[in-house]
Amino acid sequence: MYSTSFWESKRNRERLAHLAVHGILIIGSFLVLVPLVWQVLSSLKDVGQIFLFPPRWIPNPVRWSNYVGIFELMPFGLYAFNSTFITVSNIIGYMLSCTIVAYAFARLRARGKAVLFVLVLSTMMLPQQVVMVPLFVLFRLLGWIDTFKPLIVPSFFGNAFLIFMLRQFFMTIPRDLDDAAKMDGCGVLGILRHVILPLSGPALATVAIFGFLWHWNDFLFPLIFLSSEENKTLQLGLAGVLRQVYGDGVGRWDLLMAASTVVMLPPLLLFVFAQRYFLEGIAVTGLKG
Amino acid sequence: MGRPTTTQDTVRDASEHSLPSWVLSHLALIMRGAGRRWRPGIERREELMFYLLISPWIIGFVVFIAGPMLSSLYLSFTEWDLLQPPQWVMLDNYVTMLFRDPLFWHSLKVTLFYTVGTVLLGTTGSLLLASLLNQSIRGVSVYRAVYYLPSVISGVAVAHLWRMVLNPEFGLLNLGLSFLGIQGPGWLADPQWALPSLILISLWGVGGGMIIFLAGLQAVPRQLYEAAEIDGAGRWACFWNVTLPMLSPIILFSLIVNTIDSFQVFTQVYVLTGGGPANATNVYALYLYQNAFRFFKMGYASAMAWGLFFMILAVTVLQLKVAPRWVHYEAE
Numbered sequence: 001m002y003s004t005s006f007w008e009s010k011r012n013r014e015r016l017a018h019l020a021v022h023g024i025l026i027i028g029s030f031l032v033l034v035p036l037v038w039q040v041l042s043s044l045k046d047v048g049q050i051f052l053f054p055p056r057w058i059p060n061p062v063r064w065s066n067y068v069g070i071f072e073l074m075p076f077g078l079y080a081f082n083s084t085f086i087t088v089s090n091i092i093g094y095m096l097s098c099t100i101v102a103y104a105f106a107r108l109r110a111r112g113k114a115v116l117f118v119l120v121l122s123t124m125m126l127p128q129q130v131v132m133v134p135l136f137v138l139f140r141l142l143g144w145i146d147t148f149k150p151l152i153v154p155s156f157f158g159n160a161f162l163i164f165m166l167r168q169f170f171m172t173i174p175r176d177l178d179d180a181a182k183m184d185g186c187g188v189l190g191i192l193r194h195v196i197l198p199l200s201g202p203a204l205a206t207v208a209i210f211g212f213l214w215h216w217n218d219f220l221f222p223l224i225f226l227s228s229e230e231n232k233t234l235q236l237g238l239a240g241v242l243r244q245v246y247g248d249g250v251g252r253w254d255l256l257m258a259a260s261t262v263v264m265l266p267p268l269l270l271f272v273f274a275q276r277y278f279l280e281g282i283a284v285t286g287l288k289g
Numbered sequence: 290m291g292r293p294t295t296t297q298d299t300v301r302d303a304s305e306h307s308l309p310s311w312v313l314s315h316l317a318l319i320m321r322g323a324g325r326r327w328r329p330g331i332e333r334r335e336e337l338m339f340y341l342l343i344s345p346w347i348i349g350f351v352v353f354i355a356g357p358m359l360s361s362l363y364l365s366f367t368e369w370d371l372l373q374p375p376q377w378v379m380l381d382n383y384v385t386m387l388f389r390d391p392l393f394w395h396s397l398k399v400t401l402f403y404t405v406g407t408v409l410l411g412t413t414g415s416l417l418l419a420s421l422l423n424q425s426i427r428g429v430s431v432y433r434a435v436y437y438l439p440s441v442i443s444g445v446a447v448a449h450l451w452r453m454v455l456n457p458e459f460g461l462l463n464l465g466l467s468f469l470g471i472q473g474p475g476w477l478a479d480p481q482w483a484l485p486s487l488i489l490i491s492l493w494g495v496g497g498g499m500i501i502f503l504a505g506l507q508a509v510p511r512q513l514y515e516a517a518e519i520d521g522a523g524r525w526a527c528f529w530n531v532t533l534p535m536l537s538p539i540i541l542f543s544l545i546v547n548t549i550d551s552f553q554v555f556t557q558v559y560v561l562t563g564g565g566p567a568n569a570t571n572v573y574a575l576y577l578y579q580n581a582f583r584f585f586k587m588g589y590a591s592a593m594a595w596g597l598f599f600m601i602l603a604v605t606v607l608q609l610k611v612a613p614r615w616v617h618y619e620a621e
Contacts, residue, residue, distance in 0.1 A: 021421050028418065029435045032493065036438070038461055039450050051459035097345045104342035108335050120346065123354055127553050127601060129574055130594040133364065133581050134357035140371075157349025188338045217443030219556040224582065238445040239560050253453065260446040267441040275434060278441075283504045 043067070043257035050253050066258040073255045076262075078230060079237040083216060086151050086233060091211040093155030094162055098207060099200075101158045102166030103192050107178065117167075124160045128220060136224055150225040151218075155211070162207050165281055169203040170196055206281035209274055213267055234263050364591035371585055382592035393593070395568060396576040397600075399484060403572060404551040406488040412543060415498030416536075420528070422499065423506045433503070436496030444556030451490045452477065452561055480569040483562055487570060490557060498543055505539040506532065534617040541616050545608055552601055573597060 042050050043066055045059035070076045105117055139150045177195045186194060197204075222233045232240070241256055271278060340347075365382055367375035386393050422432055439447070454461045455476040463473030474482045513531045522530065533540075555574040558564065564571035564579075577597070581590035 018425070021424050025418075025421055025425060025432055029432060032436060032439060032496070035450055035454050035461065035493070038454065042453070050453075051456070055459070055461075055464050097349075101343045101346045104339045108339040108342070109332070110336040110339035113339065116343070119350070123350065125549055125601070125605070126354065126358075127549070127594070127597050129553065129577050130361055130598050131354060131357040132578075133587055133590050133594065134360040135353065136581075137360070137364075137587070138352075138357065154349060154353050156345065157353065158346035163346065188335070188342075213441060219444050219559075220578075223559075235443060235445045238449065256449055257453070260449050264442045264446045267443065268438070271438065271441045272434070275430075278437070279433075279500060282500055 039257050040261055043254060043261045045254055047252060047254040050257075063254065066254050067262070069252070069255045070259040070262065073241055073252060073259055074237040075229065076234075076237070076259065079232055079234045082148075082231060083234040086148055086222075087212055087215040089148070089152045090155040090215045091208050093152060093157075094159055094207055094211045095204065097156050097158040098162040098166055099197065099204070100192070102163045102170055103196060105163065105167045106170035107191070107196075108188065120160050120163055124164070132220070132224065139225060145225060146227045146231055148226075148231070151215075151221055162210065166200075166203055166207065169200065173199055202277060202280060205274065206277040209270060209277050210281060212270060216267060238263060361591045361594055364588050365595050367588040369587040371587060375588065378588065382589045383596075385589065386592050386596060392568070392571070392576060396571050396573045399569070399571055400552060400554070400573040402484060403488060403554060404548055406485070407491045407551045408544060408547045410488065410492055411495055411498060411547060412540065414492060414495040415543075416502050416540070418495060418499045419502035419506055420532070422503055433496075433500065436499055438496065440494045440497040445560055447490070447493075448557050448560040451486075451493075455486055477562055478566060480567045483566060483569040487554075487557060487561070490561075491551075491554075498547070501539060501543060502536065505536050509535045537616040538618060541608070541612050545605055548604055548608070549601055552597065552604075 041057060041059060044062050044064065045056075045066075046061065046063055049056055049059060105113065105120075135150070136145070139145050142149075144150050173196060177199075178191050181191045181195045217235065218233070219235045219239070222236050223239075226232055226236065238256075238259060241259065364375065366377060366379055368378050368381070369375035418436060422429060425432070455463075457463055457473065457475045457478060460476070462476070466473040476482050476486045509532060513535070514527055517527050517531050553574050554572055555578065558570050558572050558575050559578070562570045564575050573593070574597075577590055577593045580586045580593060
């Protein structure tokens, strides 16, 4: 009978390794979450308590009124309406256009289909900057600058990433179902309506989610295409606040943090409740969106 | 089953088997097609339907992508300030860009630095995290949610948050460092640290890549690990000889996509530093934007845009060229 030291026992080594893994993951999680926690706490502080040394974590008193104050920082309600309107319109546009196009790529046969699909995919790699200037010129010609049209209309013509994702999903639906529908007298569109779409709930939810994220968080295009106050989105509003916050040295960081928290909330909530759809969308395409 | 097979189907089935049969079946197709003038009614209708259904995308492509690309190319050979009609200047913009504008090269340098930093560190970090997560059995979904969280939040709000965190006197980061006895630098205010600060901020979103790698890791067949263990491979050997090769296609894809994205970084820079201090963070996309919408040099901005396009294309092609040396495709 011989005794093994703590280290020689394989089981102990594995337990330790396991603990180490969890340890690193926990530290990492902490590092990731701390900025967010700090932001939410700061949003509830009195402005004088935000920049203190040594730092103060728990606000005292808790200023819930900061969340009312965001309306004096910027026309928050107006911006929120604009952002929501633009985002929802885009989601509708994507639903209408991308499903049809993806269905065609998934189910119909035609000459040149493969080439066209490669073309669709390649547009995903196009830098926004290349089309930025001519799009501005185009929309200026149409008189669409400073309206929501440049930000909404393109989505009614499809989006490469979403088409790709929907196509992959549609292709997993068994063709037998199509045939059954055909025997019942369905044409091409009938199959889309009665077979494909009813089974595509999760994929469509994912389309809505990605569409929401992109347009809620969009900054560059609203920056270029919108100019007047009543058309600005939340992202533009948040960015514009900086001058106010820094202007006279009495920065309302508390209000800014509150505003940021509110703007972050919809995507965060969406993620918390619809995590599955995010992860499926990423898994199907291999892209973060 | 019961579906009429076409020649295309036959070709597809045959060509999956071997190179010679691939050649023969495609030859058969070409020869068969050469003599035909009409196609059966059903196929024709299906084809028409196809083009009808994808017409929204085609129209969108022409109006919002191809058209603008062509006019952007045209504009790059002109000088235009939006007020007077464009003036044809031929290659002047490109000459200026390459030979007379030091800021062009500077912004390119800044962008390259940022891209290399972000992509290398980000990919390594994501890979590491994914590997760790793959080993832990409990709480995977919680960790996944936590790490992915930063990726769903927007650019501007994130920028404001990090401006606070990176504040040299009162920000979280320097406070934390002072606990460890380190005097933190000026971060965004310091020309030497501004760009690394931006890279750091992008690393906060490391969870996005982690999710993709995690999915890939879970797809690696167990037998490979078991076989390696039988051969006496330790943890590191398993990782290096089984995990990495099996993941390499995904890593390549991730590298390409992240590089393309990093080349276009804009929002954070615009909101946080505006290109400063002293142009330390003046990235290409920002300088392009300034040329177009601040200096109203539409022609020059268009030239820069095409420069960006070709650079991204070149880098991607380069990555694909080097790929066969280290990427392993299981299907072969």
